[in-house]
Amino acid sequence: MLSDRFRAKNENSRKVFLVTFLPPTIWLILFLFAPVLIIVVYSFSQKVGLINIEVNWVMDNYWRAADPLYLKIFAKSFYIAGTTTFLCLVISFPVVLAITKIRQNWKLIILVLLMLPFWINLLIRTYALIAVLRTRGFLNSGFEWIAAHLGLRFEPVQFLYNDTAIIIGLVYIHLPFMILPIYAGLEGFDETLKQAAEDLGSSSMQVYRHIVFPLIRPSVFAGCMLVFIPALGSYLTPELLGGTDGQLIANVIERQFKHANDWPFGAALSMVLIYVTCGVIAVWLLVAKRKKS
């Protein structure tokens, strides 16, 4: 059953297999499966009193999660993640096209510049955005300054603490995840294919529609997934940029654990979030597979 690409002596190969197999597997079992299993068990349990939890295999928590109140939050999470993905896509296309047309030595610099924010702490980037957008932030004072010079009166605008702020924050954080895969797909693109299409009479718009886009579709899909999945489960951005009603699903889950102290319900909500995430990925894989065949 076990086969070794080295075709080495059997007993030696078995030893190597165990040495490489056991540590990661034990790690996964201890720190992934055991905790997730507990969450699963909790999601079927009930809170008794203030701190006790009784495991009695009821579906109550899931029924509660299906309450319109929570369904609305799920829908909102989808809407915000979807809008974020769409905006990232719209911004990425011209940016990527611009990069591919840049000379080689500048290209690298631009790519590094686009990559660098990815390494910088998420929290700090969100905080930096707050400093720019808040009522007494740089954007408002900038407007104020312009208005003052034009002799107009300017009331500071509240950019923060609403859904738009969440979307701006999510786009700000996830943009590199969209740009880089699309760039990778387009960079390895065979220029002669474009030339062949033009040779056969396509206009440059048709070349993009018929030749370029279908061929880079997998990398576009990959980029969309890389933005959509983390945006769907994002916690920090809505927490800091969203308003009081600007909660996404992750924030609701957090409330159950840190404030409402209803662990079984929080467990059920996070299981639903896991299922939804896996479902989105499964749909993506299926679509990708069908496109291939």
Next chain:
Amino acid sequence: MQSVRNPDAGKVKLLLFGEFISAIKSSLRNPWLNISLLVTLLFLYTPIIVLIIFSFNDSRRNIVWKGFTLKYYKKMFSNEILLEAFLNSIVIALITTILSLVLGVLTAILLWRFQFPLKSLYQGMVMIPVIVPEICIGIAFLVFFNMIGWPSDLIWPLSLAKIIFAHSLFCFPFVAIVVRAKLVNLNWECEEAAKDLGANAWHVYRDIWLPHLKPSLIAGGLLAFTLSLDDFVITFFTSGPETITLPIKIYSMVRFSVTPEVNAASTVLIVVTILSVCTAIFLQKENLKKGSFE
């Protein structure tokens, strides 16, 4: 590379200037694309640059420039809680990096070298910590450590263990991906050649495998280091009240208000991150210079 070190630096500058001019010229040919690129870069960098600049601003109000000062840095370095948080973050990131490298390399070798039943399922399982939303992993750890009754009054380095376990869980799959990609283009015959020339198993690891994997180990290690240093959500749920990391500390400061102290702490974290990225790039370059090629 050589031309930069050319004594005739003026010429080089002139050449670069020419490059710059021609880049601008070519950008004028399709302006919309380049404007979009420029706007995107502005969007990405303005907040960060403003944040860094205003960490040196001699005013608490943080909007108007009142002059250069280092007082917030001085203040920060005398803030013991902040320093402790910083030390914690670095220690956690370093140990996480080592653990993730070990686990990641083992996983990479396992998936590259062996065929075993349900292998694709196993591959999927390794990726779960990356896919599942952070918040779910965070609460799973919260519940798990609570349930097994992990002691909360451990002495210092041990008190970080919970966070380190959690961090290496979501960091090691990244190392595995990077290392496996590199393993795939290892030339088998190099290993055989070494054996043929008298190398034993240890020599093969030292002389063939390690040099071949070195770039991916650096890249994977860097990823693990920065991911750990960055992480807020999972740490937020895993750590008890007794341990504070830099992101947690910054978060609690941010919740109150936008202050120059936060700017200063953030700038330090940004500098640490960028320095480690640069070190990794430098190490990779060094490796390239020694003739290792893809």
Next chain:
Amino acid sequence: MSAPLISLQGLSKSFQGNDAVKFVDLTVDKGEFYGILGPSGCGKTTLLKMIAGLEEPSAGRVIIDGLDMSPVPANRRPVNTVFQSYAIFPHMSLEDNISYGLKLKGIGSGELKKRVLDMLDVVDLKGLERRWPDQLSGGQLQRVALARALIMQPKVVLLDEPLAALDAKLRETMKYELVKIQKEIGITFIMVTHDQQEALSMMDKIAVMNEGRIQQVDQPNLLYEKPKNLFVANFIGSANCLMGRVAKVEKGRTHVMLADLNQEIIAFSCENFKVSDRVQVIIRPEKLTFQDIELPSNHEKTINRVSGKLLEIIYHGGVSTFRVGFKNKNLKPLIVSQLNDDQQTKDGYRIGSHVEVCWRLDAATLVPVI
């Protein structure tokens, strides 16, 4: 006769039930340039790796200089290999690559330096010792691989398709270079190749392999002139093949009835055929001619002759090949190869015309059909 340097005894290897090498017996003498020739996938590389110790045989033994190598791992065998991909360590300079094996042996730096320089001289890479592998051409990499093996002063150097990765022109040069180096230093070479031209022009002795078995071991000229079976005949050069049955056997001559042509031909044969044995008559294209070979004075039959129709003429420059078909359309046409130096072949042949194809009695080889 002294004992052979290498002898393989019943060497076999199977991978998950598939036999790659089946009961190979071979002996290689000291100082020989020995070739193992066969199509890809015939098990020749596996055979080489078993000699090197990089692959463990399922059965059989490798004996080098009288010692059974079974318990000796690859890193202790007096054998070094030039790999197909050259396997030059990409992270070491040329010098470090070549001296790697000696360093592991613990040779001091003074002697190391001297031996590396000597070796660079042998393979004609002087002055490049500081280079990195990515700064070298394919031909140079090949020389490095050779130097790295030779510097170990092994009893045998194994070469796995060393010329396959080079372009045609370089291959031609390296061919003679390899032979020259081998003769100069006198180390035994065993080289695996799929290229018959390479094998014929370089090697002292060739073992032809197919499907894990040795088909024939001979000197290059005998391999070509006297193939032992149809596979060898077809693999080395091209060959015409006619099926028949032995009709009569007399003092070294065998009469063969070609049933398809309804005609009897005669061939010299040293093998003992019996009447009604099924045989294949194998004739090289250049041994066929359209001209009547001058008859000697005695009236004994000295040529065979078949008639057919000229189907095609292909001009190759120095030679032309002609395809001659038979009435029976199911038979494969004969290939006749003629030098283009005489007037007669230039003109006089028209496609579709009737021709007589002749060959001397000693030109054909008879091969039994198993």
